[in-house]
Amino acid sequence: MDFGSPTFTSPEFLALNPNGLIPVLQDGDFSIFEGNAIIVYLAEKFGWSDLYPADVQTHAKVNQYLHWHHTNARLITSKLLVPLMHTKQGAGTAEEAVLIKDSPALLTKITALLEKFLVKDFVAETDHPTVADFAAYCEFVQVELMGIFDFSKYPKVAAWLKRMKAVPHHDEIHEPLDQFLTSLGLKNKTNP
Structure with a gap:
């Protein structure tokens, strides 16, 4: 995907998302942007109560x-992946170089907090993944595929990553991410 594409600044796209960013979902005449809003919308539209539970406390x-x-x-995407992507494309800025340099501290802080969220097997204290897990996994799988952080120091996070990889269709769904990171030279070749 060409993130510098004029598609993202076209009047048609900006009518869907004035920010000119992805993701955007168009469902008939209805459109919505922001990844978490999209997954909640889909879960509610299709009645995926396992992914977005109706129980008020689990929902909360x-x-x-x-x-x-x-x-x-x-922030893993905005302060690490995007700067790495720009750097690999020869368009990195001095500010992005600082973000990359500071990324170990950012990853440590966020991973330590996720470790605390994982009271049970999954993020929302459930025994199965919810939309919260899928939102979290999108960020952390990027880091894991790049091989730039040692999750073994966080046993709950490491076990959660393993559980998320066991979700049906995982490899099929993540193939585009794998290809994207590979195309930029960001994928760690030791990660399958």
């Missing part, structure tokens, strides 16, 4: 993580 735990995610775990 899922929402708690999703709200925390945007200003915490989401």
